[in-house]
Amino acid sequence: MATSFSATLPLHGSQESRLSLTPIRLAPPSSFLGSTRSLSIPSSRSRLYHAHAARRSPVVGVQEVVKDKKITNSLLITKEEGLELYEDMILGRSFEDMCAQMYYRGKMFGFVHLYNGQEAVSTGFIKLLTQSDSVVSTYRDHVHALSKGVSARAVMSELFGKVTGCCRGQGGSMHMFSKEHNMLGGFAFIGEGIPVATGAAFTSKYKREVLKQDCDDVTVAFFGDGTCNNGQFYECLNMAALYKLPIIFVVENNLWAIGMSHLRSTSDPEIWKKGPAFGMPGVHVDGMDVLKVREVAKEAVTRARRGEGPTLVECETYRFRGHSLADPDELRDAAEKAKYAARDPITALKKYLMENKLANEGELKTIEKKIDELVEEAVEFADASPQPGRSQLLENVFADPKGFGIGPDGRYRCEDPKFTEGTAQV
Amino acid sequence: MSAIIHGAGAATALSTFNFKTLVAPCRTNIPGRSKRCIVAAGSDDDASKSFGSSILTVRHSQKLIANAVATKADMSATTGTGHELLLFEALQEGLEEEMDRDPHVCVMGEDVGHYGGSYKVTKGLADKFGDLRVLDTPICENAFTGMGIGAAMTGLRPVIEGMNMGFLLLAFNQISNNCGMLHYTSGGQFTIPVVIRGPGGVGRQLGAEHSQRLESYFQSIPGIQMVACSTPYNAKGLMKAAIRSENPVILFEHVLLYNLKEKIPDEEYICNLEEAEMVRPGEHITILTYSRMRYHVMQAAKTLVNKGYDPEVIDIRSLKPFDLYTIGNSVKKTHRVLIVEECMRTGGIGASLTAAINENFHDYLDAPVMCLSSQDVPTPYAGTLEEWTVVQPAQIVTAVEQLCQ
Numbered sequence: 034m035a036t037s038f039s040a041t042l043p044l045h046g047s048q049e050s051r052l053s054l055t056p057i058r059l060a061p062p063s064s065f066l067g068s069t070r071s072l073s074i075p076s077s078r079s080r081l082y083h084a085h086a087a088r089r090s091p092v093v094g095v096q097e098v099v100k101d102k103k104i105t106n107s108l109l110i111t112k113e114e115g116l117e118l119y120e121d122m123i124l125g126r127s128f129e130d131m132c133a134q135m136y137y138r139g140k141m142f143g144f145v146h147l148y149n150g151q152e153a154v155s156t157g158f159i160k161l162l163t164q165s166d167s168v169v170s171t172y173r174d175h176v177h178a179l180s181k182g183v184s185a186r187a188v189m190s191e192l193f194g195k196v197t198g199c200c201r202g203q204g205g206s207m208h209m210f211s212k213e214h215n216m217l218g219g220f221a222f223i224g225e226g227i228p229v230a231t232g233a234a235f236t237s238k239y240k241r242e243v244l245k246q247d248c249d250d251v252t253v254a255f256f257g258d259g260t261c262n263n264g265q266f267y268e269c270l271n272m273a274a275l276y277k278l279p280i281i282f283v284v285e286n287n288l289w290a291i292g293m294s295h296l297r298s299t300s301d302p303e304i305w306k307k308g309p310a311f312g313m314p315g316v317h318v319d320g321m322d323v324l325k326v327r328e329v330a331k332e333a334v335t336r337a338r339r340g341e342g343p344t345l346v347e348c349e350t351y352r353f354r355g356h357s358l359a360d361p362d363e364l365r366d367a368a369e370k371a372k373y374a375a376r377d378p379i380t381a382l383k384k385y386l387m388e389n390k391l392a393n394e395g396e397l398k399t400i401e402k403k404i405d406e407l408v409e410e411a412v413e414f415a416d417a418s419p420q421p422g423r424s425q426l427l428e429n430v431f432a433d434p435k436g437f438g439i440g441p442d443g444r445y446r447c448e449d450p451k452f453t454e455g456t457a458q459v
Numbered sequence: 460m461s462a463i464i465h466g467a468g469a470a471t472a473l474s475t476f477n478f479k480t481l482v483a484p485c486r487t488n489i490p491g492r493s494k495r496c497i498v499a500a501g502s503d504d505d506a507s508k509s510f511g512s513s514i515l516t517v518r519h520s521q522k523l524i525a526n527a528v529a530t531k532a533d534m535s536a537t538t539g540t541g542h543e544l545l546l547f548e549a550l551q552e553g554l555e556e557e558m559d560r561d562p563h564v565c566v567m568g569e570d571v572g573h574y575g576g577s578y579k580v581t582k583g584l585a586d587k588f589g590d591l592r593v594l595d596t597p598i599c600e601n602a603f604t605g606m607g608i609g610a611a612m613t614g615l616r617p618v619i620e621g622m623n624m625g626f627l628l629l630a631f632n633q634i635s636n637n638c639g640m641l642h643y644t645s646g647g648q649f650t651i652p653v654v655i656r657g658p659g660g661v662g663r664q665l666g667a668e669h670s671q672r673l674e675s676y677f678q679s680i681p682g683i684q685m686v687a688c689s690t691p692y693n694a695k696g697l698m699k700a701a702i703r704s705e706n707p708v709i710l711f712e713h714v715l716l717y718n719l720k721e722k723i724p725d726e727e728y729i730c731n732l733e734e735a736e737m738v739r740p741g742e743h744i745t746i747l748t749y750s751r752m753r754y755h756v757m758q759a760a761k762t763l764v765n766k767g768y769d770p771e772v773i774d775i776r777s778l779k780p781f782d783l784y785t786i787g788n789s790v791k792k793t794h795r796v797l798i799v800e801e802c803m804r805t806g807g808i809g810a811s812l813t814a815a816i817n818e819n820f821h822d823y824l825d826a827p828v829m830c831l832s833s834q835d836v837p838t839p840y841a842g843t844l845e846e847w848t849v850v851q852p853a854q855i856v857t858a859v860e861q862l863c864q
Binding site: 167169204210218225272429438443 | 642
């Protein structure tokens, strides 16, 4: 099938934009793998590779484009945008740090997966979305929920298992949902959120084409490198491209799936290449740089809104902490961690804002202080909130509680007065 | 598979022997027959044997022949003559009516669109409603079931078809984690009004993997409802009810029942998702069944009636949750229960139902609950072997005779 990628990627007048368009091309032999011991692509090699690849397939890396932009001295963001991005990333970082503290103090339990280091991806994508756009995530979902607009109080309460949590304490760390903000979760098994995201995108298309409503909502699905070896991922890539669904698949490639290195588990580690195999553009971007992510996101979201179909975006990123708070994180090399710590997205944005005179130290400090207070307040609120009572046990199992059936006395079980107390036999 | 036409005319009860006080009043008073009441709890073997045989002699001399089937209570007092159709057409009619009524109802599955459905349940719908409302999916059960769930969360009401129920094993992740649990884990924020339907059960030499009964695998999943249709009437009614329900409902159809013919009302009707269906009222024994086994039971019932027994046959219809009211009333009346199912013995619907009955109605039982299920073997291809894996009417007759001793 012919797909028109020309008007879309890449951005802003790069030479590679005039592409010949036959979607499926064999990618050139990968120089990526090289040695399994080297865990990142040296930037010069990747630039060459991407430039080479761009002429053959509708896939581009964005690094060189953004660099060009800087040289021509036009900024990528305005001051307001910059401060908004900064605030969102600081919120993500502070919140996650507070989660770690609270966990070790015994306020939250179970599996808690923290997002430190990956803030650029969440902020870069979600800050471009409207309230009616949907976001689907995995178990590493606190920051996606926060970026989408769920209040820090609601997320913290949920983590504490309190009634005021966004899911009434019934979901927990791995199941952050918000109907108001169209945060569709929060899924514990990897890959199981991707079909749900595909469904949300399907609804968008259905509303437009069957119900004849004015709907250009997009869905962004976040997931990791480990998920990219899972069948559900490929099944959904196929369906999304086939039906031209308004969805963006964002791979947060942090190189590790708990203790399994991406290179040890994947025959071809370059995930962006899997997009063109299904007939959609695949883009690789530096996920430690929020501005680069944002530029790619703009393009992908616009494509989806115009009805041109899905995009696969691979963000090279890193998590500074272990897989979860229970993970001793012994397998990762200290040198690798240090290298990525030096590319901290928050530090990078701060530098950009200050160098380009978009903000000064004082303004940034104000934001940091504001967020600190917000997170402290969220903890206080969560602490003060009540735990769920027994009466909540049987609610919400069914949307229509008649689903518990008819009891021996002939009445529906949900009519039993003990039902609302949570002590009925169902 | 013979068609069963439900005629008018109530079944007459043959005798009334009360071991306990009846919940329901006695059905008929046959002149010249004394009612025997034994008040003792439990049954003494000798006494019941002699009692049973004396009843038999009395009955034979009376030469009462009752109909093996009963009126459907649902069908009473319908205006208009109704129209006759096959079960798959009834499903299609129900689906089409709901799609006309609510533009958010859509269908997705393999070959549901242009092909019209592998069992023709969605025939003609794609022409009428378009390719997006009746979506032909690629072969990826897990993903398109999940897609249906995501669509349901965001406002649509998908009917997801598994071409064969067995294929839905591939969608177990989505059905268990998302379909069943998501309403709860989201704190009630998102509803999943999906209907997951498809043909299952043992067919005619379809082989092991196409002859699966998934009701036993899905029954533990919290948050879903399961119903099994068995006649054109309840197929249409349950389809409509399932689509209108806000809960995720799994509708089990049976490969061998699609060509059953029946006359159904012209006017709109819905069957209650949580209720069981009284197929044949009786006095001696409660036979609980669902789906295809209903017909094996009714066939056995003809034999049983000729032998002088009066079985009460209930099609439980709602596999999860069980309608313990209808079942309980029946147990309180007859005090003997036989469950006939096509599920496998281990962990099947019958196993759960036995536990539920023992738990709730233990005091009313005069004999242990007997459960006839399929053998715990993969369904063989060979016709003879296949026949022996599934419960046959002769076995049902033997079981009733054994229980009623």
